[in-house]
Amino acid sequence: MSSIPSNLPLRNDLIGEEPYGAPQLDVPVCLNVNENPYAPDQAVCEAIAKRVLDIAPTLNRYPDREHIELRQAFSDYLERESGVRLDVDELWGANGSNEIMLQLFQAFGGPGRVALGADPTYSMYPEYARDTFTGWQLAHRNADFTLNVDALIEQIKAVKPSMVLLTSPNNPTGTPLPMADIERVLAVCESAEVTGAAEGVHPVVVIDEAYVEFRNPGTPSAVTLIKDHPNLAVSRTMSKAFAFAGARVGYLAASKGIIDCVRIVRMPYHLSAVTQAAALAAFEHTDEQLSRVEHLRQTREATAAWLKTQTYQGKPLAVAQSESNFLLFGGSFDKREAIFDELLKRGVLIRVVGPDGWLRVCMGTDEEMERFRTALTEVLRIVE
Ligand code: PMP
DSSP: OOOOOTTSOOOGGGTTOOOOOOOOOOOSEEOSSOOOOSOOOHHHHHHHHHHHHHHGGGTTSOOOTTOHHHHHHHHHHHHHHHSOOOOGGGEEEESHHHHHHHHHHHHHOOTTOEEEEEESOOTTHHHHHHHTTOEEEEEEOOTTSOOOHHHHHHHHHHHOOSEEEEESSOTTTOOOOOHHHHHHHHHHHHSTTOOTTSTTOOOEEEEEOTTGGGSOTTOOOGGGGGGGOTTEEEEEESSSTTSOGGGOOEEEEEOHHHHHHHHHHSOTTOSOHHHHHHHHHHHHTHHHHHTTHHHHHHHHHHHHHHHHTOEETTEEOEEOOOSSSEEEEESOOTTHHHHHHHHHHTTEEOBOOSSTTEEEEEOOOHHHHHHHHHHHHHHHHHOO
């Protein structure tokens, strides 16, 4: 319960609200916030320390507000990761993709406007909408969590949103988003019949690619569409596959026009010199930082196969198709809180999230996954 004194002039629409966030508990196996479980190598830690030491004598000055060197590093990374060369003015960084998203809402949402998503999806989206006084509406996904593109397009035409927000792959379901679906949505948003915020204005289509490096190899990223679609914004992060969640670095790939809109709402010097230095050092070690991604993909596939062999109330567990580093599983857990609690008692923290009946587990190290399997096997025997 909120402990905010009632004599404080908290905004009316925030009264009764709680701060967002998964529990941060000191338990042996943390599989709840979709981090990369592998710590940076010693060489990467040393490179970070060196870069930070190099800029420390300049910390009396503000950092490069435009973070040009880092934007160049985003460009180099995306060329390597997705095969697309974007210019520095088509890239933008912030403190996590959370901040990127907030900046997009600040620039393109606002009172009287609506952002449209497809549920179930990431639970922070309604919070960015709330914080920027933007309406938030949803088109429902299919039963298998794939995007119902026809339903979404109908909603776009009816609602005329200023932003359409899709997650690829989706969280908490892991569902991939085919490029053909994105292209259909872009075509509708660019068509005359949808005018977004005002006559002649098209919605911005935001694709949140926080987990995209975990997609199956050979699948393109939405960044490949940016040069042809000035209303497309692709949000990325170093927090997940890149194993850099603690540094808080997210980035946006989009047309120069979109980046210039975001630059209007950003706080001056929002990215500290220390953050920029650490991110540059990590990008110098991209191979090491990404070296566990393939293993985590294999862990996901093996864990999905194992989960399907487990039963609850005599029925095999359902597992949502995932191209991410987590799995949504269960489907029929009528006591998911009890399952969560029993796992926690055994030192394994997962997440109660998503539609009723489901739980989400993030891929950990081999040892952590072993503990998860042992604990879940026990728990499914006692919670019925
Ligand atoms: N988008 C999605 C879909 C996420 O799941 C998350 C993190 N849970 C984020 C964005 C934000 O991540 P970060 O701010 O660490 O980049």
